[in-house]
Amino acid sequence: MKIIQISSASSSFSVKDYGEDIFKVWSAKVGFELKKAYPKLDIECWTPEKECKQEKEIMKNGIKFKIFPTELSLRHGMEICFGMIRALKKEMKKDKNLILHFHEYHSWITYLLLFFAGNKVKIICQHHGGRSPMNNLFKYKKLLIFLPAIFLMQFAENLLFKKVGIFYALTDEEINYLKKKNSGKIKFQTMGISDEYFKKQEKIEIRKKLNLDNNKKYGIYLGRIKTTKGIKELLDAVKALKDRNFELLLIGGGVDSEKYKDYANKNKIENAKFLGNIYGNKKRDYLSAGDFLILPSYTEGAPVVLMEAIAENLPVIATNVGGIRKMIENYREGIIINPQSKEEIINAIKEILKWKNKNIRKYAEKYRWEKIIKNTMEDYNKKC
Secondary structure (H helix, E strand, O other): OEEEEEEOOOHHHOOOOHHHHOOOOHHHHHHHHHHHHOOOOEEEEEEEEOOOOOOEEEEEOOEEEEEEEOOEEEEOOEEEOHHHHHHHHHHHHHOOOEEEEEEOOOOHHHHHHHHHOOOOOEEEEEOOOOOOHHHHHHHOHHHHHHHHHHHHHHHHHHHHHHHOOEEEEOOHHHHHHHHHOOOOEEEEOOOOEOHHHHOOOOHHHHHHHOOOOOOOEEEEEEOOOOHHHOHHHHHHHHHHHOOOOEEEEEEOOOOOHHHHHHHHHHOOOOOEEEEEOOOHHHHHHHHHHOOEEEEOOOOOOOOHHHHHHHHOOOOEEEEOOOOHHHHOOOOOOEEEEOOOOHHHHHHHHHHHOOOOOOOOHHHHHHHEHHHHHHHHHHHHHOOO
8 A cells, every 4th residue: 555645735835944844734744643653654745846946855754755846836726737747647557556645625736636546546635725616716706807717627626526535624615515516425534633732731830931920811822923814803802802911922923923013013902922933842831821722714724723722721712714613512612703803802702711620622632643543544444
């Protein structure tokens, strides 16, 4: 059995250092976790990269990473990579027990590879939050100028998805779309989180370590700083709270970081602090030190940071977008609000700060990498 994890877009669309990012993306993480659990597996990770001028191969943790230059890169998900097609044809000739695991399937690269994939190749597709061509058109009316191309892409998707054995979808919208297309087996499956997040840390000690006030309440935002993450509404809500004993800690970087730092300064929002990018154990420390996590995004898939917060026993406030409704069930793990609503953010913060002694960590068990990989391996071994 040979397994190829395939990314659908260049890392450099999101980060400058694509050379390191290829080891951090979802496809790579699945590869690493599979190799850890099943060391004898033959695993490769393929990725397109618009900034790369020639094909590269890198070995890391027993996995071969292949980087392919793109011939066309219009935007994220709209790339063409003929090198991947040539590599796939070679693999199909020499390996009869081949598994292709695509990461995001509403993409040009996935369409092309599905077209050339043989009928004997097992195909699994993992949703990352993308939409079908027609659903994108309904959401973004400006795409009407590309109507003929969108119809063509939708027609191709309808045909090509018949080759897929199993879909891992992240939202009810996507699950319903796939059911209408009678497309393979459909499951809700997210990324996984490591066991480290389930280890209890003492809040008082962690706050002392981070120089945080034990007499204050802290809300944590962890993610990219950009408009579509609901940052403006969040800052406006924090200012309106006028609570000297509350502080919002914003962790992350992004294209709009300076814009919203300036916004906070100009509007004298003193109870919001921008901490920049924080990773690893220190990120865990901040989740352990907080009183709640907030994610007021306009759009999402199934955010890993929500899984991590719940595993840290941290209640969450998040908008009713993407797969979040599946992650916050019956208000057990937190509070769901509507996007772009300052008032709902204010009310949710006031409410969640009243929560005491909630045991929500148990609801994160299904997100452990161990369980995700076990389920994935079972699907690899099934006849599709």
